[in-house]
Amino acid sequence: MLKAMNLTARWIFNLLTTVIFMFKLFASVQSVIESEEDKVVSYKGYSVIRVVPRTKDSFSYLTNLTYSKDVSYWLEPSSIARPVDIMISPKKKASVMKGLFHYGMHPKVQIEDLERLISRSKNDSDEISARVATSEEYFFSSYRRLDEIYNYLEGLQSRNKDTIKIENFGKSWEGRDLKVVKIGANVNSSPPNNSKPIIYIQGGIHAREWIAPATVVYIATTLANEALDETDKRLIESFEWWLVPSANPDGYEYSHTHNRNWRKTRSKQVGICRGVDPNRNFGFYWGGKGTSGDTCSDIFRGSKPFSEPETRAIRDLVLGASPRVLAFLDMHSYSQVWLYPWGYGEQLPDDHQDLHQMAKLATTALAKVHGTRYRVGSTTRLLYAAAGGADDWAKGTANIKYAYTVELRDDGRYGFVLPSRYIIPTGQETWTALKAFADGLKEELDHPKIKSA
Ligand SMILES: [Zn+2]
Known part of the structure; x- marks a missing residue:
């Protein structure tokens, strides 16, 4: 009897020791992972x-x-x-x-040496900051942190109360606000006037592509300024512009503080790696070509479609406004290409010629500003297959006719680490492209093509 009790006690003791050991092991692995995450990544010699x-x-x-x-x-x-x-x-x-x-x-x-380029591009912005004249030029002299972007936009809104409205439409995985800047002649009218077609533009879904948020903020600024100009008033009278400057704010901040080359969101995953490629996480042909099930991959599609709070928030924002959304533009870098669906495979949408034509209108106008050349085509045919992308979902599920992915400057010289002196020229030419694009849409709305039955 005594022997049996002893055995039981020993067994319980062993079990407890094992549990404590496992717990400690798990905690130490976890802390290694956490401290790995906190490290600032250097690209010296890369x-x-x-x-x-x-x-x-x-x-x-x-x-x-x-x-x-x-x-x-x-x-x-x-x-x-x-x-x-x-x-x-x-x-x-x-x-x-x-x-x-x-x-x-x-x-x-x-x-x-990538690290040298990263640090040189920081000095580059100091140099420009010293030379600029206006506060707007100053703002666009370097790549800004999320808070600076949001504060700047609040300022823009307070100077343009009639035409700009800023709304939170969700939170990121780490709890940062997702914001949409709505610009239009009637955005603040009461009762609300919800009749205008929407041009939706987002930037920064991929964290390291810093030129994309900068360009979206540049577009917001120019739209607000040009709206005061009688000749360009049509742009905000005919359309409502919805601009999301940072579609992946956690990743964007992390690319500033820890890893300049970070691309994904920052959500925790099973295993040692974090984050999902939000542009493989949309629920249209999710999990197809050009995606990965490996949590450590840069093109990890997530555990299921819309696993990320950021992609869910974008989905709900856009679906909440459909069928008013006429165009959906997702700004990325780099390559200088203006892409339309499909990204899931070689096929083309039935109306691909319309999409091609409108993109040509934009890129032709763009080239006239600084001579920057863009190619136009479908994602799969021009770049590579990438299923679960935002533009495919916008066209395939949300039924938005003009859905695009725009890969901004450059064509590879600096890649993602485009020096900040290119922010303003990129903004200028992209704005000109969008103006031509919007005029093309307006023309089509005013004189719709006769469709054969
Ligand atoms: Zn991208």
Whole structure:
């Protein structure tokens, strides 16, 4: 009897010890993960190289490079003869270069030392700040943090009370506000006038693409200013503009504070890696080509469609306004392409010619400002397949006719780390493109094409 009790006590003791050990182990793994997350990532010695695969073998070598911290794509392999940009750590540089040469490719180094470029682009903004004249020019002399962007927009709104309204439409995973800036002649009328078609534009769904939020804020500024001008009043009289400057505020902040190369959201996942690629998380052909189920991948699609609070909030905002939403533009960088659906595969929407034509109108006007050339086409055909994208969902589910993904400057010289001196020129040309685009839409609304039954 005594022996049995002893055995039971020992068994309980062992069980407790194991549980405590497991708990401690879990806690220490967790704290390693947490401290890993808190580290500021340095890209010292990392380079970004461009190669153009010319043969099937070289293309397949590129597609089979393992996606890791040491080797990752900035511009993914899409097809033979299309450039591929790869970021490589100093540790892996020699072996990857050897492979590239082996397959007859001639890598061109675009960025020699990424960390040096990152810190140089910070100094670049100090230099510009010293030279600018107006407060708006000052604001656009560098890439601003989220708070600065929101404060700036509040200021813009307080100077344009009749034409601007700012609303919160949700919260990010870490609790930051998601804001939409509504600009139009009737946004503040009472009773509300909900008759105008909406042009919806968002930026920053990918954290590291800093030029996108900057450009959306630039557009808000110009719209507010031009609205005062009699000749351009039509832009806010004919349409309501809904601008979301930061569609992924957690990722954006993290790319400022910890990791300049961060792309995804910041939600916790099972395993050691964080974040979901929000532009693979929309519920249209979710989980298809160009997505990954690996939580550590930059194109991780999430555990299910709309797993992220950010994509859910965008979905609800847009669906809440449909069918008024006539155009949906998702601003990204880089590549200088104006893309339309589908991103899930080679197919084209029935009205792809209309989308192509309207994009051409925009990019032709854009090129006249600073000579910047854009290509126009479907995501899959021009770039690569990427299912679960916002634009596919906007067209396929929300039934928005003119849905686009716009990849802003540049074409690879600086990639995501575009120096801040390019914010204003990028803003100017994109604004001109949107003006032509809006005029094209207006023309179509006034003189609808006769559709055959
Ligand atoms: Zn992007």
